[in-house]
Amino acid sequence: MSGGQLAGFNGNLGHMGSEWHVAGAGDVNGDGTADIVWVDNRNDVEIWQMRGGQIAQFVHPTGHQGAEWQLKGVADFTADGRADLLWLGGVGGAQIWDVNGTQVTVLQPTTPPTVYNF
Amino acid sequence: MTAYIVSSGQVSSGLVLNAGDTETVLSGGIAFATTVNNGGSLIVSSAGRAQVTTINAGGSEIVTTGGRATSDTINNGGSLIVSSGGTALSETINNGGLLTVSSGGGVIEANVNAGGVEVVSSGGSVSLTQINSGGSLVVSAGGRAGTDYVNAGGVERVLSGGRELIVQVQGLLAVSAGGFVSDMTIYSGGAGYAGSGGHFFVSGGTATISAGGFVSSADIDAGSTVVLSGGGLDLAFIERSGTLDLQTGAIIGGVTFRNDFTGAGGLLRIEGAAMPSATISGFVAGDRIDLANIPFDPHGSAVMTPGDVLQVSEGGQTYSLNFYQAQSYGPFYLAPDSHGGTLITNIQPLRFVAPGDLDRDHRADLLFTSAGQAVAWLNGGNAFVQNTVPNASMGSEWSAYGTGDFNADGKADILWTNGSGQAAVWQMSGASLTGFGIPAGQMGGEWHVAGIGDFSGDGKADIFWVSNNGDPTIWQMSGPQLIGLTQPAGRPYGQRMVGRRHRRFHRRRHRRPALGIDRRE
Numbered sequence: 001m002s003g004g005q006l007a008g009f010n011g012n013l014g015h016m017g018s019e020w021h022v023a024g025a026g027d028v029n030g031d032g033t034a035d036i037v038w039v040d041n042r043n044d045v046e047i048w049q050m051r052g053g054q055i056a057q058f059v060h061p062t063g064h065q066g067a068e069w070q071l072k073g074v075a076d077f078t079a080d081g082r083a084d085l086l087w088l089g090g091v092g093g094a095q096i097w098d099v100n101g102t103q104v105t106v107l108q109p110t111t112p113p114t115v116y117n118f
Numbered sequence: 119m120t121a122y123i124v125s126s127g128q129v130s131s132g133l134v135l136n137a138g139d140t141e142t143v144l145s146g147g148i149a150f151a152t153t154v155n156n157g158g159s160l161i162v163s164s165a166g167r168a169q170v171t172t173i174n175a176g177g178s179e180i181v182t183t184g185g186r187a188t189s190d191t192i193n194n195g196g197s198l199i200v201s202s203g204g205t206a207l208s209e210t211i212n213n214g215g216l217l218t219v220s221s222g223g224g225v226i227e228a229n230v231n232a233g234g235v236e237v238v239s240s241g242g243s244v245s246l247t248q249i250n251s252g253g254s255l256v257v258s259a260g261g262r263a264g265t266d267y268v269n270a271g272g273v274e275r276v277l278s279g280g281r282e283l284i285v286q287v288q289g290l291l292a293v294s295a296g297g298f299v300s301d302m303t304i305y306s307g308g309a310g311y312a313g314s315g316g317h318f319f320v321s322g323g324t325a326t327i328s329a330g331g332f333v334s335s336a337d338i339d340a341g342s343t344v345v346l347s348g349g350g351l352d353l354a355f356i357e358r359s360g361t362l363d364l365q366t367g368a369i370i371g372g373v374t375f376r377n378d379f380t381g382a383g384g385l386l387r388i389e390g391a392a393m394p395s396a397t398i399s400g401f402v403a404g405d406r407i408d409l410a411n412i413p414f415d416p417h418g419s420a421v422m423t424p425g426d427v428l429q430v431s432e433g434g435q436t437y438s439l440n441f442y443q444a445q446s447y448g449p450f451y452l453a454p455d456s457h458g459g460t461l462i463t464n465i466q467p468l469r470f471v472a473p474g475d476l477d478r479d480h481r482a483d484l485l486f487t488s489a490g491q492a493v494a495w496l497n498g499g500n501a502f503v504q505n506t507v508p509n510a511s512m513g514s515e516w517s518a519y520g521t522g523d524f525n526a527d528g529k530a531d532i533l534w535t536n537g538s539g540q541a542a543v544w545q546m547s548g549a550s551l552t553g554f555g556i557p558a559g560q561m562g563g564e565w566h567v568a569g570i571g572d573f574s575g576d577g578k579a580d581i582f583w584v585s586n587n588g589d590p591t592i593w594q595m596s597g598p599q600l601i602g603l604t605q606p607a608g609r610p611y612g613q614r615m616v617g618r619r620h621r622r623f624h625r626r627r628h629r630r631p632a633l634g635i636d637r638r639e
């Protein structure tokens with residue numbers, strides 16, 4: 001977009017199976033361009049690293065999350081300039097995935113006791 | 119007094135060992151159908167084999183390093199010892215027979231008949247044991263047993279420090295203080311008794327107590343589940359994230375939640391519409407009771423009444439639960455579980471909205487809502503701290519859509535929408551409301567907000583609307599003021615645009631990631 005006008009349009013970038021949905025977008029690899037984060041119904045994650053409106057690379061982080069977790073957001077929780085993945089658990093709690101390429105560093109910040117009303 | 123030595127390539131068959139006789143089976147040797155009588159001794163070591171041995175009163179067989187015994191019968195007064203590195207398969211222990219499994223020894227598929235005893239001591243292990251009527255398996259300190267069957271009339275005792283990993287019980291399973299049992303199933307006619315000061319300690323597995331089965335008390339550790347499917351359990355202790363699942367017809371005496379404030383609470387799941395009469399105690403923040411088959415009613419209520427009875431009203435029905443000294447647990451809240459049922463908690467259930475850097479520390483915070491109030495979890499690096507935004511709430515027609523920096527102060531603000539095409543902006547600084555406004559604009563009922571982002575490039579987040587037929591409209595915003603309205607050309611293949619947030623996928627000279635949520639230039 002540019003000043004409220006459509007400056008460019010890219011359709012059909014790629015296609016994922018129906019078990020996948022977009023969980024969010026954010027600059028996961030820190031290259032200044034937002035990337036697209038997908039999650040499937042088994043809580044596997046795939047990231048489309050974007051550049052210039054095109055998919056530059058598919059990345060499959062090595063982590064896997066149990067069914068009691070939901071991927072709820074993509075944002076920089078660690079102030080390192082790279083977006084992280086936010087998981088919220090069915091029995092409360094939160095996990096942050098700091099993704100670097102295919103490597104996942106799992107952070108488990110302390111949270112207040114919680115019941116999520118998803 | 120004869121000493122037989124059976125070494126490599128040799129086979130003894132049908133030997134009878136009487137008082138003072140010894141037979142030693144070494145590597146490559148086989149002793150077949152030996153009978154060991156009073157005072158006789160068979161030693162199977164270093165890769166030797168013994169098959170179909172009969173051990174009578176006073177006779178003994180020792181299976182040690184590398185030795186293996188198969189299909190032995192231990193009769194009254196006979197003794198089989200399986201020690202370091204020895205293994206025994208398919209043993210039969212009859213009345214008065216004793217099988218001892220000591221450090222490093224392993225026994226698979228023993229049949230313990232009436233009057234027979236198998237003892238597993240420190241470092242020994244057994245599996246696939248059949249404990250028949252009158253037979254007994256004792257797992258003592260350091261001993262391990264797994265996948266065993268306590269048949270009707272059989273008894274297994276797990277003493278302090280002993281471990282039984284998977285067991286099916288139609289007889290009696292007795293666990294002493296300090297004994298450990300995981301993954302047990304107690305069937306009709308079976309019973310589990312915890313000795314003085316002891317409990318069944320179910321850790322990391324599932325214990326099922328079926329109709330007709332009975333357990334005196336069970337500790338349900340984090341991550342494990344006890345299913346009470348029609349059987350009886352006198353006392354349940356739900357530790358941290360343990361689960362007690364009460365199925366229809368279950369009999370339960372009392373439920374105690376034990377919470378060490380790690381943030382993951384215990385769960386009591388009640389299936390069916392009949393509430394248990396058991397008294398519930400220790401219910402603290404994070405613990406939950408799931409009325410799995412009571413559909414969640416947004417107009418329902420949970421009220422503690424005199425006598426410590428919680429009255430849950432849902433869909434015109436009232437359900438009662440008994441608490442112990444409940445006045446210290448309330449107030450109570452209802453929330454939907456993930457399967458359409460109702461959760462009871464004593465903390466405010468939170469609806470997640472979005473991440474956003476509310477306090478400009480470059481670490482995204484979390485925004486939730488609860489009953490029209492905004493609840494911020496401020497990100498302190500390794501802990502989230504909860505703050506309800508004070509002195510502010512929205513009516514029930516409004517719901518928080520997401521976060522964005524509408525006034526370019528580097529701090530995420532909150533966008534609310536209602537069902538009538540209106541928007542409202544809360545300007546935030548951390549968990550404090552610093553400004554509020556409803557933009558002077560209203561969209562028709564076919565429009566909904568589909569994203570928040572800085573579409574104009576002025577550093578302030580704008581609001582992206584999409585109509586039911588895919589037409590986009592952007593409200594250009596400055597704080598809560600609507601300062602421009604544009605309708606970009608383009609429509610995505612006649613499809614409906616969905617998604618909470620549309621972000622920029624092109625690099626800009628100065629970085630403005632994530633639609634101004636996280637602005638830091």
